[in-house]
Amino acid sequence: MEEECFAICGSFIHSTDQAAVETLKNKCLGVKHGKIVFLDDTELVQDRLSEFGIPEENVLKLKEKQFVIPGFIDTHIHAPQYPNAGKGLDMGLLEWLEKYTFPTEMKFKDLKYASSTYRRVVSRVLKNGTTTACYFATIDTDATLLLCGIINDLGQRALVGKVNMNQNSPEYYMEHSVEESILETRRYIETINKRDYKYITAVVTPRFAISCCEELMKRLGQLAAEFNIPVQTHICESRAEVEFVSSLYPDCTSYADVYDKAGLLTDKTVLAHCIYLTEDEIELIKERGSAVSHCPNSNLSIRSGLLDVQKLLQQGVQVGLGTDVSGGYHPSILDAIRVAVHVSNSHAIIAANGYKSLSVRDAFRLATLEGAKALSLDTVVGNFEVGKEFDALLIDLDSPDSHVDVFDEDTLEDCLDKFLYTGDDRNIRAVYVGGRKVLDAENTYTQRNSLNNGLNGH
Known part of the structure; x- marks a missing residue:
């Protein structure tokens, strides 16, 4: 999946000025050049992919116990x-x-x-x-x-x-x-x-x-x-x-x-x-x-x-x-x-x-x-408003060795609460900054430059 031109389909949870938590089910979020270009119903995904030139192979479909939250x-x-x-x-x-x-x-x-x-x-x-x-x-x-x-x-x-x-x-x-x-x-x-x-x-x-x-x-x-x-x-x-x-x-x-x-x-x-x-x-x-x-x-x-x-x-x-x-x-x-x-x-x-x-x-x-x-960054990051940069976490409550147990009656809101109270880094399957996946499910860092030099950046 091209790192800065992709879409994710599934459930999203974020905050707004009006609501501490807003849950968005059956949605598709598109990212291009690091920014959120659309957040729409999944039934409109083909139109949005065509509109923004995002290849279908760059679409990630979330599993049942997965959702995305802001970083x-x-x-x-x-x-x-x-x-x-x-x-x-x-x-x-x-x-x-x-x-x-x-x-x-x-x-x-x-x-x-x-x-x-x-x-x-x-x-x-x-x-x-x-x-x-x-x-x-x-x-x-x-x-x-x-x-x-x-x-x-x-x-x-x-x-x-x-x-x-x-x-x-x-x-x-x-x-x-x-x-x-x-x-x-x-x-x-x-x-x-x-x-x-x-x-x-x-x-x-x-x-x-x-x-x-x-x-x-x-x-x-x-x-x-x-x-x-x-x-x-x-x-x-x-x-x-x-x-x-x-x-x-x-x-x-x-x-x-x-x-x-x-x-x-x-x-x-x-x-x-x-x-x-x-x-x-x-x-x-x-x-x-x-x-x-x-x-x-x-x-x-x-x-x-x-x-x-x-x-x-x-x-x-x-x-x-x-x-x-x-x-x-x-x-x-x-x-x-x-x-x-x-x-x-x-x-x-x-x-x-x-x-x-x-x-x-x-x-x-x-x-x-x-x-x-x-931090005066709310026009840049903080939630999933279109136009902001995609800083986000892919959460999986069914990840290996997860401490979170989900039951049939649990709502998406319940799943968020359970993650916030009982989850940990094992449930964070991917970390995105500016639309770029900087950490994947195996906790492998995708670095901008080689870190072989111990004094890199000095």
């Missing part, structure tokens, strides 16, 4: 922290950073180590159905450029940031001047722009207000404006962090105000965690059009807190889901969907006043369409 979108993940997944989770945030995170991230100055590790994390994340990821890398520019090369080779869509940090960090792992940090960030952005990757965007990435001085954050805000690129950072993840930021920036009214004064709150900003936002901060974030990345596994694993997602959504704040590897120990957005529901259920139990928690279908929308909105 998952991870709005917050630390690629270099993957070796630590599942380690050190008995600690609080700041202690965990000192003992586990910073020493591991320092290792990425070794480009051979970086190449091996980054290939493993991107492969693992793709295998779990994440077609778009918003990555933190490290402070090392060359290692971050190498990560981008590997992502490009494996075919994932991504936002990737070289991390900035010049204070309150270990001497062995920090940038030692504002000028150094800005020069290296500019070199990174300009190099990415010159490479002209189809699916990779540079993103300005101050780690958080504790590790960046005021001047550095302002200069980073200027860079983001100059290149018109996104911003990602952390905010209000733990009480101790909020108190520390307050002591560092006494002239600012809040944590969010620190970023706002630096020009870092824009309509292309993604803020991870946001557990302890004040009402004024919520209103400021909404006014600026910034988005929130909800990372429920991480928030529970290192006991940071319980984000009230429903409150943010009701107040009009954009929210997507993140794994936050390795504060979150699982690289799958399926885990984020499940834990997001559990956290929301916890709020309902505590409130005991008719609080309506997230359903698993609400979380599915956060993982797809709302994640695309959070």
Whole structure:
């Protein structure tokens, strides 16, 4: 089957602004040059194939227990922290950073180590159905450029940031001047722009207000404006962090105000965690059009807190889901969907006043369409609207060793719910990005270029 000119006939499930889940049965979806060119009833397939010049041999007919969903979108993940997944989770945030995170991230100055590790994390994340990821890398520019090369080779869509940090960090792992940090960030952005990757965007990435001085954050805000690129950072993840930021920036009214004064709150900003936002901060974030990345596994694993997602959504704040590897120990957005529901259920139990928690279908929308909105990609991906690029997962509930049992009375909606709660990567039989199959049923990657060179992309 020609990778960028084909059609799929069967069942499709996606989210819209009107419905958390829309099921489309007996449909045929056509893809040409990576984009969805039609989505119509199967009885019209011959007309549509003729209209768009798609050969009949390029039509895939799904089996009974198969369906297609949009690719998952991870709005917050630390690629270099993957070796630590599942380690050190008995600690609080700041202690965990000192003992586990910073020493591991320092290792990425070794480009051979970086190449091996980054290939493993991107492969693992793709295998779990994440077609778009918003990555933190490290402070090392060359290692971050190498990560981008590997992502490009494996075919994932991504936002990737070289991390900035010049204070309150270990001497062995920090940038030692504002000028150094800005020069290296500019070199990174300009190099990415010159490479002209189809699916990779540079993103300005101050780690958080504790590790960046005021001047550095302002200069980073200027860079983001100059290149018109996104911003990602952390905010209000733990009480101790909020108190520390307050002591560092006494002239600012809040944590969010620190970023706002630096020009870092824009309509292309993604803020991870946001557990302890004040009402004024919520209103400021909404006014600026910034988005929130909800990372429920991480928030529970290192006991940071319980984000009230429903409150943010009701107040009009954009929210997507993140794994936050390795504060979150699982690289799958399926885990984020499940834990997001559990956290929301916890709020309902505590409130005991008719609080309506997230359903698993609400979380599915956060993982797809709302994640695309959070990353300003909703005109490109997120659901199966005609004209968008085909980023998708072929789900098979009858795949070998599947943990999902389907019964005769189960509807298509039931099958989705069962996959979201009990499925895993074994049910993901193909992963498509921009209409190209980047992972097939045997978990074999179709790479853009050879990966024989360990430093490919550097």
